Amino acid sequence: MKKHNFSAGPCILPQSVLQKASEAVLNFDGLDLSLIEISHRSKNFVNVMDRARELALEHLGLQNKGYQALFLQGGASMEFLMVAFNFLETRAGYINTGTWSDKAIKEAKLFGDVVEVASSKGANFNYIPKDYQIPSGLDYLHCTSNNTIFGTQINNFPETDCPLICDMSSDIFSRVLDFSKFDLIYAGAQKNMGPAGTTLVVVKEEVLGQVSRKIPSMMDYKVHISKDSMFNTPAVFPVYVSMLTLEWLKELGGVATIEKNNNKKAELLYNEIDRNPLFKGFVANKEDRSKMNATFSLVNEDHKLDFDTLWTEAGINGLNGHRSVGGYRASMYNALSIESVQVLVDVMKEIEKKA
Numbered sequence: 001m002k003k004h005n006f007s008a009g010p011c012i013l014p015q016s017v018l019q020k021a022s023e024a025v026l027n028f029d030g031l032d033l034s035l036i037e038i039s040h041r042s043k044n045f046v047n048v049m050d051r052a053r054e055l056a057l058e059h060l061g062l063q064n065k066g067y068q069a070l071f072l073q074g075g076a077s078m079e080f081l082m083v084a085f086n087f088l089e090t091r092a093g094y095i096n097t098g099t100w101s102d103k104a105i106k107e108a109k110l111f112g113d114v115v116e117v118a119s120s121k122g123a124n125f126n127y128i129p130k131d132y133q134i135p136s137g138l139d140y141l142h143c144t145s146n147n148t149i150f151g152t153q154i155n156n157f158p159e160t161d162c163p164l165i166c167d168m169s170s171d172i173f174s175r176v177l178d179f180s181k182f183d184l185i186y187a188g189a190q191k192n193m194g195p196a197g198t199t200l201v202v203v204k205e206e207v208l209g210q211v212s213r214k215i216p217s218m219m220d221y222k223v224h225i226s227k228d229s230m231f232n233t234p235a236v237f238p239v240y241v242s243m244l245t246l247e248w249l250k251e252l253g254g255v256a257t258i259e260k261n262n263n264k265k266a267e268l269l270y271n272e273i274d275r276n277p278l279f280k281g282f283v284a285n286k287e288d289r290s291k292m293n294a295t296f297s298l299v300n301e302d303h304k305l306d307f308d309t310l311w312t313e314a315g316i317n318g319l320n321g322h323r324s325v326g327g328y329r330a331s332m333y334n335a336l337s338i339e340s341v342q343v344l345v346d347v348m349k350e351i352e353k354k355a
């Protein structure tokens with residue numbers, strides 16, 4: 001039986017998507033050829049890329065609004081430097097809410113001044129900073145919508161005069177937002193969309209082309225746009241699986257529908273974390289809790305062996321917390337069912353009875 005996969009990333013994908021993806025590896029589109037052995041310039045694959053780009057914009061409500069969707073390589077980590085390459089002329093602002101923001105800041109500093117507009121680093125990133133002042137004259141402001149490792153999520157995004165750039169790797173397509181607030185959104189596929197190996201970049205075309213430095217072709221968003229995201233050989237399999245996931249999401253009713261499911265799953269688990277005296281949450285303020293990654297721990301580590309045995313026996317995978325937080329992390333991405341969350345909650349109740 002398939003495990004209840006709470007892994008933080010790479011993570012659970014819909015079973016129907018895995019089925020279709022595996023079929024395409026053997027025989028794609030009835031061509032009697034594998035998806036991964038045909039030309040990426042073939043009509044069959046170009047259709048996949050076009051459809052994936054179209055669906056991404058559709059799900060974000062950004063069609064015909066001057067945005068372009070790209071499927072690039074190098075992971076979200078490549079975007080840390082590509083963003084700076086394309087936008088940082090003198091000074092950029094960063095909101096530091098976790099390890100990934102911290103890494104983005106490190107890369108941006110190679111290109112210009114970085115102002116940490118707000119940071120929760122002093123408290124091991126257990127909250128989302130609010131009420132900060134955004135200085136004027138920034139080339140852009142960068143934020144991370146969901147902090148995969150610490151389990152916090154931004155609900156109120158800053159109002160800016162400068163371009164707003166967001167790393168949405170771990171909560172893209174999980175909730176409805178006014179995505180037109182953002183000038184560039186990026187997300188590594190492996191958290192809510194597909195296999196590792198491709199990164200979705202959604203960018204408003206008019207904000208590009210403002211820096212004076214020379215940009216190598218592979219680093220230049222404008223080059224990738226001009227080639228319809230086919231400047232070089234794209235990651236054909238990850239793009240195909242991402243397209244299948246985006247189709248799956250559309251059939252389900254889109255982001256608004258999945259958001260309702262995600263809210264129910266998060267409520268079920270957080271209610272148990274709050275109710276059960278054996279557990280405590282990591283995040284300081286309830287309003288900052290991530291609906292994607294719930295971080296929690298045992299109040300008393302003496303129960304660790306019993307709890308770990310119970311959830312493993314229940315068929316749960318990927319529950320250990322990141323080493324910088326410890327404890328547990330239950331990642332509840334789009335494809336995870338509420339039944340899986342119920343299995344975890346039942347195990348938490350069972351350990352309470354045993355204790």
Ligand SMILES: *Cc1c(COP(=O)(O)O)cnc(C)c1O
Binds near residue numbers: 144167188189
């Ligand atoms: C996982 C993750 C990254 C890193 O993604 P890679 O594709 O491995 O480079 C960056 N940002 C966030 C928010 C993440 O969750």
